[in-house]
Amino acid sequence: MKGHQVTIKDIAKILHISPSTVSRALKDHPDINPKTKKNVQDLAKKLNYKPNQVALNLLQKESKIIGVIVPEIIHYFFSTVISGIEKIANEQGYHIIIAQSNESYHKEVENVQALMSSNIDGFIITMAKTTMNFDHFKNIETVGVPMVFVDRSCDEVTADKVLVDDFDGAYKATKHLIDNGCKTIVHLAGPQNLEIGIQRKEGFLAALNDANVPVSDFSIQICDSHDHALRLLPELLSKRNNIDGIFAVNDLTAIGAMKAVKAMNKKVPDDVAISGFTNSFISYIADPELTTIDQKGFEMGQHAARMLLKRIKSDENYGPVTTILNTELVVRKSSLRKK
Amino acid sequence: MKGHQVTIKDIAKILHISPSTVSRALKDHPDINPKTKKNVQDLAKKLNYKPNQVALNLLQKESKIIGVIVPEIIHYFFSTVISGIEKIANEQGYHIIIAQSNESYHKEVENVQALMSSNIDGFIITMAKTTMNFDHFKNIETVGVPMVFVDRSCDEVTADKVLVDDFDGAYKATKHLIDNGCKTIVHLAGPQNLEIGIQRKEGFLAALNDANVPVSDFSIQICDSHDHALRLLPELLSKRNNIDGIFAVNDLTAIGAMKAVKAMNKKVPDDVAISGFTNSFISYIADPELTTIDQKGFEMGQHAARMLLKRIKSDENYGPVTTILNTELVVRKSSLRKK
DNA sequence: AGTCATTTCGCAAACGTTTGAAATAGTATC
DNA sequence: GATACTATTTCAAACGTTTGCGAAATGACT
Numbered sequence: 001m002k003g004h005q006v007t008i009k010d011i012a013k014i015l016h017i018s019p020s021t022v023s024r025a026l027k028d029h030p031d032i033n034p035k036t037k038k039n040v041q042d043l044a045k046k047l048n049y050k051p052n053q054v055a056l057n058l059l060q061k062e063s064k065i066i067g068v069i070v071p072e073i074i075h076y077f078f079s080t081v082i083s084g085i086e087k088i089a090n091e092q093g094y095h096i097i098i099a100q101s102n103e104s105y106h107k108e109v110e111n112v113q114a115l116m117s118s119n120i121d122g123f124i125i126t127m128a129k130t131t132m133n134f135d136h137f138k139n140i141e142t143v144g145v146p147m148v149f150v151d152r153s154c155d156e157v158t159a160d161k162v163l164v165d166d167f168d169g170a171y172k173a174t175k176h177l178i179d180n181g182c183k184t185i186v187h188l189a190g191p192q193n194l195e196i197g198i199q200r201k202e203g204f205l206a207a208l209n210d211a212n213v214p215v216s217d218f219s220i221q222i223c224d225s226h227d228h229a230l231r232l233l234p235e236l237l238s239k240r241n242n243i244d245g246i247f248a249v250n251d252l253t254a255i256g257a258m259k260a261v262k263a264m265n266k267k268v269p270d271d272v273a274i275s276g277f278t279n280s281f282i283s284y285i286a287d288p289e290l291t292t293i294d295q296k297g298f299e300m301g302q303h304a305a306r307m308l309l310k311r312i313k314s315d316e317n318y319g320p321v322t323t324i325l326n327t328e329l330v331v332r333k334s335s336l337r338k339k
Numbered sequence: 340m341k342g343h344q345v346t347i348k349d350i351a352k353i354l355h356i357s358p359s360t361v362s363r364a365l366k367d368h369p370d371i372n373p374k375t376k377k378n379v380q381d382l383a384k385k386l387n388y389k390p391n392q393v394a395l396n397l398l399q400k401e402s403k404i405i406g407v408i409v410p411e412i413i414h415y416f417f418s419t420v421i422s423g424i425e426k427i428a429n430e431q432g433y434h435i436i437i438a439q440s441n442e443s444y445h446k447e448v449e450n451v452q453a454l455m456s457s458n459i460d461g462f463i464i465t466m467a468k469t470t471m472n473f474d475h476f477k478n479i480e481t482v483g484v485p486m487v488f489v490d491r492s493c494d495e496v497t498a499d500k501v502l503v504d505d506f507d508g509a510y511k512a513t514k515h516l517i518d519n520g521c522k523t524i525v526h527l528a529g530p531q532n533l534e535i536g537i538q539r540k541e542g543f544l545a546a547l548n549d550a551n552v553p554v555s556d557f558s559i560q561i562c563d564s565h566d567h568a569l570r571l572l573p574e575l576l577s578k579r580n581n582i583d584g585i586f587a588v589n590d591l592t593a594i595g596a597m598k599a600v601k602a603m604n605k606k607v608p609d610d611v612a613i614s615g616f617t618n619s620f621i622s623y624i625a626d627p628e629l630t631t632i633d634q635k636g637f638e639m640g641q642h643a644a645r646m647l648l649k650r651i652k653s654d655e656n657y658g659p660v661t662t663i664l665n666t667e668l669v670v671r672k673s674s675l676r677k678k
Numbered sequence: 679a680g681t682c683a684t685t686t687c688g689c690a691a692a693c694g695t696t697t698g699a700a701a702t703a704g705t706a707t708c
Numbered sequence: 709g710a711t712a713c714t715a716t717t718t719c720a721a722a723c724g725t726t727t728g729c730g731a732a733a734t735g736a737c738t
Contacts, residue, residue: 004400005455005482007694018718023696033716048478050456054402055694058393058723061343065436065457073421074620079413086439095453097404097436100425114434116344117389118404139387143344226624252624259626281413282624285565285591287598346724357688362726372686394724397693 006047015039057119064094066308067115069125071103076280077297078126081150084301085124092309094121101128112136122146122308124301127154129194146311148304153195153322160311161322162304166196169293169327170203173247173275176291176329178211180337182245182273185213186236188223188257190249197224200249200277224249229256237264237272244272251276251283251292258286258334273335288333296325345386354378396458405647406454407435408464410442415619416636417465420489423640424463431648433460440467451475461485461647463640466493468533485650487643492534492661499650500661501643505535508632508666509542512586512614515630515668517550519676521584521612524552525575527562527596529588536563539588539616563588568595576603576611583611590615590622590631597625597673612674627672635664 008026012019017036025032025040026049043049057063066089070078082098089096099115101108108128113136115123122145125137129152137157140147148160177185187204190197201220208215218240223232229248237243237260246261248254254276261272268274268288276283276292283290303323347365351358356375364371364379365388382388396402405428409417421437428435438454440447447467452475454462461484464476468491476496479486487499516524526543529536540559547554557579562571568587576582576599585600587593593615600611607613607627615622615631622629642662 009694019695020697020719021717023694024717027696031716036716050452052397052694053457054393054397055723056696058391058397058693058725059695061723063393073412074415074418076413079418082412082437083439086437095436095438095457097434098421098425099434100422113389118392118434255624262626282621285594285621285624287601287626348724358725359689359727360687362724363687366726370686375686391724394693395726397695397723398725400693 005052006044006049007052008049011040011043011047011049014043061119062121062312063119065118065120066094066096066122066124066305066312067111067118067120068096068098069101069108069111069115069123070098071101071126071128073098073100076282077151077278077295080297081126081301081304084298084303085305086301088302088305088309094309103128103130105130105133109136112140116140116143116145120145122148122312124148124150124304124308126150127152146308148308148311150300150304158320160304160307160320162300162307163322163324164295164300165324165326166199167203167206169277169295169329170200170247171207172203172327172329173277173291173293174204174207175211176331177245177247177273177275177335178207178213180245180269180273180335183213184216184240184242185245185247186218186240186243187220188229188232188246188248188253189220190224191222197249204247224253226252226256229253230260233257233260234264237261237266246272246274248274248276251278251280251286251290254290254292254334255282255286258288258290269333269335269337273337275335279330283330283332286334291332291335292330294328294330296327299325344391345383345388346391347388350379350382350386350388353382400458401460401651402458403433404457404459405433405435405461405463405644405651406450406457406459407437408440408447408450408454408462409437410440410465410467412437412439415621416490416617416634419636420465420640420643423637423642424644425640427641427644427648433648442467442469444469444472448475451479455479455482455484459484461487461651463487463489463643463647465489466491485647487647487650489639489643497659499643499646499659501639501646502661502663503634503639504663504665505538506542506545508616508634508668509539509586510546511542511666511668512616512630512632513543513546514550515670516584516586516612516614516674517546517552519584519608519612519674522552523555523579523581524584524586525557525582526559527568527571527585527587527592528559529563530561536588543586563592565591565595568592569599572596572599573603576600576605585611585613587613587615590617590619590625590629593629593631593673594621594625597627597629608672608674608676612676614674618669622669622671625673630671630674631669633667633669635666638664 008019008022012022022040025037073079086096099111105128134156141157150162153161189201192198223229246257254274258268258274261268266272276290279292279294283292347358347361351361361379364376412418425435438450444467473495480496489501492500528540531537562568585596587596593613597607597613600607605611615629618631618633622631
């Protein structure tokens with residue numbers, strides 16, 4: 001069925017010379033007779049010769065491929081991270097091979113092993129939420145394949161990391177709500193066993209504290225999904241009618257809250273101002289458009305790729321580097337009040 | 340820096356036997372002494388031996404990798420397609436390598452060439468909008484690498500295709516609006532040089548025709564972006580106050596229209612019912628949630644992968660197959676009126 | 679003891695490419 | 709006409725694995 005790409009051997013046979021001569025001619029080696037060189041190069045172009053990457057890979061132990069493992073590419077954040085990675089990788093002649101863990105530890109282990117045997121030059125990984133055992137990462141480490149963690153940190157393995165300053169982001173979002181006149185702000189918080197859940201909550205509390213805004217017993221609600229917010233907020237708002245600000249741990253939850261607030265005939269932002277976190281595409285779709293914290297997925301991806309490629313190309317074994325990117329407050333209508 | 344994965348040669352050296360014996364022992368070849376077999380297998384397990392895919396690839400001319408080229412993975416539709424592909428591919432022991440064209444012809448050509456020299460076993464491609472020359476695809480064809488087109492068809496190349504019935508989808512959406520009492524429906528149409536733009540418009544017109552709903556001079560508006568809809572609709576609605584239904588060529592445009600309608604203090608769906616097309620994630624985010632046509636990205640991906648793998652594994656050279664998937668009407672609040 | 683079969687293993691080639699070293703041919707020098 | 713040098717080309721090994729074929733060793737049977 002499958003034909004075959006033109007090889008150096010084919011060219012050699014046609015021109016009645018040896019493969020090594022062809023190889024050298026193609027890369028302008030000074031030892032080769034200019035006439036031979038021209039013959040070879042012309043024929044190569046004519047036959048559309050392209051070097052077989054697999055053979056080069058086997059020989060040189062580098063595949064020019066980096067493996068990317070993320071939970072799910074359908075999430076806007078991860079697809080922006082991937083785009084950032086691909087951009088930098090392509091610029092430096094690398095390709096990426098993508099595998100999804102679907103937040104499953106087992107799928108993650110499978111993916112790591114499969115990619116390891118494909119002579120991947122390096123890994124960029126966002127761990128699955130369910131990953132508690134890190135042997136598969138340690139295996140990567142011992143074999144000596146470079147690896148960068150993105151967004152979710154794994155302290156048990158020495159590797160480069162690209163994180164985002166969740167605390168500061170939450171702080172900025174909360175301060176922004178306060179600055180817009182919110183007196184009673186609720187934080188819809190993520191699970192408190194995850195670092196991002198904790199950091200964003202702490203940033204929220206710190207901002208309240210610095211502005212001398214009192215914290216109530218209902219200030220923090222564990223609620224991190226669209227539907228949960230849709231259920232929770234009517235109840236919460238009817239009990240606490242003075243709530244005038246909501247900072248949600250992610251955009252989707254913020255939008256759920258927004259819908260609930262509107263359904264109770266309260267105005268966003270005038271009655272209740274709302275901020276999300278991530279700056280995913282949907283924050284632009286919401287009505288009113290959602291104020292949020294840009295988590296810089298594209299930049300994270302770019303940084304991760306640069307760090308990885310630097311390590312791939314480096315000979316010395318410098319210690320692990322952690323980059324923490326700054327978030328950015330994106331002010332849109334859901335929080336902007338005329339003062 | 341980089342250590343190295345354990346190879347067959349390593350095992351052979353340790354056990355003072357030849358690589359060929361190790362190879363055979365590992366795959367339970369009957370020629371091998373059970374005792375040797377056990378030694379080899381035990382040591383392999385202990386050293387965590389994993390066969391080097393690259394070497395196998397070079398030898399057997401198959402990489403177990405399929406190349407996927409799409410315009411942009413950040414688009415919900417494409418990421419669902421990819422998820423569908425990955426699922427089927429993984430089930431059959433394949434991995435996918437993803438490249439984005441960013442709707443650029445040149446990037447697409449580059450990607451094709453780069454993946455070709457990586458001994459990809461097959462391609463799944465959604466062409467860039469700007470692609471008008473098909474030599475790079477013809478090259479794939481002549482080399483004999485199987486290829487499946489998804490969503491956007493390319494008639495100049497013989498290859499399998501997975502498409503969706505745009506005409507029928509548009510027909511169903513329009514009929515649904517009519518069934519919900521809409522008398523004056525506007526279609527926000529895509530560019531009429533693209534097949535999907537044409538098909539969706541034709542489906543719209545056919546539905547109107549079958550229901551004896553008259554077509555006005557303003558029934559079709561070329562408008563296929565969120566912002567364009569935001570600008571266009573206030574103008575349109577003030578001129579034509581009787582418009583009571585909108586069928587947009589995609590969800591994003593539909594949501595832009597929805598925002599504009601709401602801003603004019605008209606109610607969705609009671610004053611104006613709206614339907615989009617694609618069923619992307621944002622249709623669930625819109626307020627009210629958007630009725631739309633499910634374009635079945637995940638299923639398209641799965642189909643494409645199955646078709647490709649079938650061809651990869653097949654010896655006979657059967658003719659190209661085109662699969663046209665049915666869309667599905669997803670009814671949500673933006674179009675549902677109490678009759 | 680010679681023949682034959684059986685069991686177990688190693689050799690060598692192959693996949694496509696690169697590269698140090700060796701070989702060949704040609705030219706110049708003495 | 710021998711030596712040395714240069715220019716150009718080829719050889720062979722290597723990357724890790726598979727596999728047809730042959731080799732060696734063992735045992736059984738005549």
